[in-house]
Amino acid sequence: MIRFDNINKPKNKKLLIFISDFIRRIFGGDRLKRISKEITSISKKISQKHQKKIVILDFGCGSMEVSKKLQKYSFVKKIVGTDTFDFKFETKKMKYVQTDKFFKSTNVNFDLIIAIDVLHHIGIDDASKILKRLSKISKNLIIKDHFEHGFFSRHLLRFVDFYANYAYGVNIPKKYFDYKSWNNAVKKSSLKEVKLIKNFQQHDGLFNLILNKKHHFISILSK
Numbered sequence: 001m002i003r004f005d006n007i008n009k010p011k012n013k014k015l016l017i018f019i020s021d022f023i024r025r026i027f028g029g030d031r032l033k034r035i036s037k038e039i040t041s042i043s044k045k046i047s048q049k050h051q052k053k054i055v056i057l058d059f060g061c062g063s064m065e066v067s068k069k070l071q072k073y074s075f076v077k078k079i080v081g082t083d084t085f086d087f088k089f090e091t092k093k094m095k096y097v098q099t100d101k102f103f104k105s106t107n108v109n110f111d112l113i114i115a116i117d118v119l120h121h122i123g124i125d126d127a128s129k130i131l132k133r134l135s136k137i138s139k140n141l142i143i144k145d146h147f148e149h150g151f152f153s154r155h156l157l158r159f160v161d162f163y164a165n166y167a168y169g170v171n172i173p174k175k176y177f178d179y180k181s182w183n184n185a186v187k188k189s190s191l192k193e194v195k196l197i198k199n200f201q202q203h204d205g206l207f208n209l210i211l212n213k214k215h216h217f218i219s220i221l222s223k
Contacts, residue, residue: 035218036069038200039114039142042220044075046112046140055110059096059134060118066096067094080108088196103133110138120161120173125180128188131221135191141221144200148176149214160211175201182219199221 035164047054058067061081071079071093079094086174097105114132119127120175134138134141148154154175161172177185188194201213 029142032065033115034202036066038218039066040070041143042142043070043112047075050111051065057110057113057138059113059115063191066116112140113138116144119143120176121170124175124196125175127185131189135189139223143219143221147216148178148216152167155213191223193219194222195220
């Protein structure tokens with residue numbers, strides 16, 4: 001029986017990542033193409049609104065793939081990525097800081113925070129606390145996450161999360177946001193939702209058929 005929680009990091013991590021990425025490329029599972037394009041567009045508007053180059057925090061950044069695309073644009077001044085694992089990465093425009101170290105030492109105010117498919121792993125019941133904590137260091141947040149639509153939808157999301165994260169040893173949540181729980185999380189965080197993009201198509205091909213756009217949303221939040 002497959003368990004979706006308490007996952008330990010597998011020994012053959014590199015091989016599993018290679019196989020997973022190969023399957024994604026063939027069957028339309030590129031999760032970054034559309035997300036990066038949408039977040040770039042929103043970030044540019046925020047930069048234009050503030051009339052300056054912006055400093056971005058990539059919260060739960062993983063391998064910083066979205067940040068690597070964002071940093072190419074002239075309206076981005078600097079990007080800091082933070083996640084739970086510990087490694088060294090720094091360029092002229094980007095820097096990685098492990099999450100615990102980041103929250104102990106940060107005194108930087110960001111123009112924008114992005115969090116892509118992160119909150120559900122932390123736990124939807126704790127989402128408002130995380131949003132409130134992040135809002136203390138930035139007035140603007142972009143959240144990409146999932147909506148579940150009942151029992152089957154929830155377990156489909158869990159299965160896809162398991163497939164995407166098994167090689168990394170990331171625990172799989174037991175439930176995801178629905179419209180009500182997301183609205184409650186935003187309300188408790190004391191943030192204002194500027195725009196909610198429902199039915200965001202993340203994938204193409206077979207992957208889009210398996211986990212279609214009704215399961216994806218992007219929320220733009222501000223103080």
